[in-house]
Amino acid sequence: MSEPVIQIEHVTKSYGTGGPVLRDVSLTVAGGEVVVVCGPSGSGKSTLIKCVNALEPIQGGRIVVGGQDLGDRRVDLPRLRARVGMVFQHFELFPHMRVLDNLCLAQTKVLGRPRAEAETRAMALLDRVGLHAFAEKHPGQLSGGQQQRVAIARALAMDPMVMLFDEATSALDPEMVSEVLDVMVELARSGMTMMVVTHEMGFARKVAHRVVFMDQGQIAEDAPTQAFFEAPRSERAQQFLSKILTY
Amino acid sequence: MSQFDFEIIHRSLSYLFFEGMRFTLTLTLLSALGGVILGTLLAMARMAGGPVLAACAAGYVNLVRPLPLVLVIFWFYFLVPYLGQWLTGASRPIHVGGFASALITFIVFEAAYFSEIMRAGIGSIPRGQAAAATALGLTYRQSMRYVILPQVFRIMLPVLLTQTIVLFQDTSLVYVLSITDFLGAASKIAQRDGRLVEMYSFAALVYFIMSFTASQGVRTLRARVAVPR
């Protein structure tokens, strides 16, 4: 595959004075690659994702995104973050703005796009996630699944070089999970570079190139999707898989 | 003294309202506006400024709040001319009118209270909102301006307005500077014509009706502005 979009090298991270939450984590995501990250709760998946967007500082190692070292003081972090799409567990749409304005805010304020151009882009993306008709609504008027699709569209409006997902479907009612996964699958197939924290193993099997298994702040396994499901090497990954797959 | 004289009230209405109440309302609104702006900055300094800035802001709030307002009003009135002299390097204490002095006092004083309201408001917005704004590339200022503060003002509007009603009542304390606010105007007529019972009763009634009506308005508003999530 092509150039790495995300390079995580020997990263160490702790919160405040607590113990390390990430310990010597290294991971590379190449352009066009879809990497699923899984692992037990508290293993550091969300933290890792946040570090990639420099939402959390790291104490050791380095992270390079799109060729730019996040630790380099000369890097314009807001500009870089604008090109890294992020989708949260709880959607985090801005409740006081219409759906359309949610999609246009950063386009106009960060990228400096003219309003008309931003709106055109926003409407095209709402169309892509099947929510063209909801542009004038407020997020509170939408179902969870619809809100998450809007959140994905909002991230895509920034023309990101990579999309990060942090358990994008785990706060949803079961009947809404598939409508969001459908959008994510379509996105993966379109060639988007993606780093996806999820326990939806069906999604992983369908579109992931690699699966990364995290445990206690470390990467316990990093394998091509098929190999991961057929013969996980680490015992922890085996246990984890048997737990979430057998039910 | 003779009977309750309604005539004196009737005759002084235009003076009471066009001089007195106009001053009171202007002072209230400008103080609230300035207090909210300064209070918001203080809240932001406390929550996101560096340790030094945060400590200064916290010190300010904790210094101002235990002081009796009337003392601050007096103190400022006599101090501001000298402060101005010192700041501008003038040879004599600068002249500061009663209105300007009162306005500065109320802004400075109320900011301490508004900052606590804003701090609670900012704290009530889920952390994910700021994270989402930052992840989209918005700077801290932009995220505050477009994402966080609009939500805070909406949630806190009833509390901010209630504080403004208290401020409206508190502005009557400027009478200590012999300023013609509403109470000052009533007081002047009361002294001049020896109609203390009439004028002070009427002043009380007006303050009561205006504050009560405004509070009822806030109550109605509270039910209506809840942000849908």
Ligand SMILES: Nc1ncnc2c1ncn2[C@@H]1O[C@H](COP(=O)(O)OP(=O)(O)O)[C@@H](O)[C@H]1O
């Ligand atoms: N903001 C925070 N402050 C302190 N500790 C945190 C914070 N966020 C996460 N942690 C801790 O870091 C560890 C990893 O958390 P997290 O990255 O959320 O794991 P996961 O997403 O895999 O469930 C947990 O022990 C959690 O308690």
Ligand SMILES: [Mg+2]
């Ligand atoms: Mg998590």
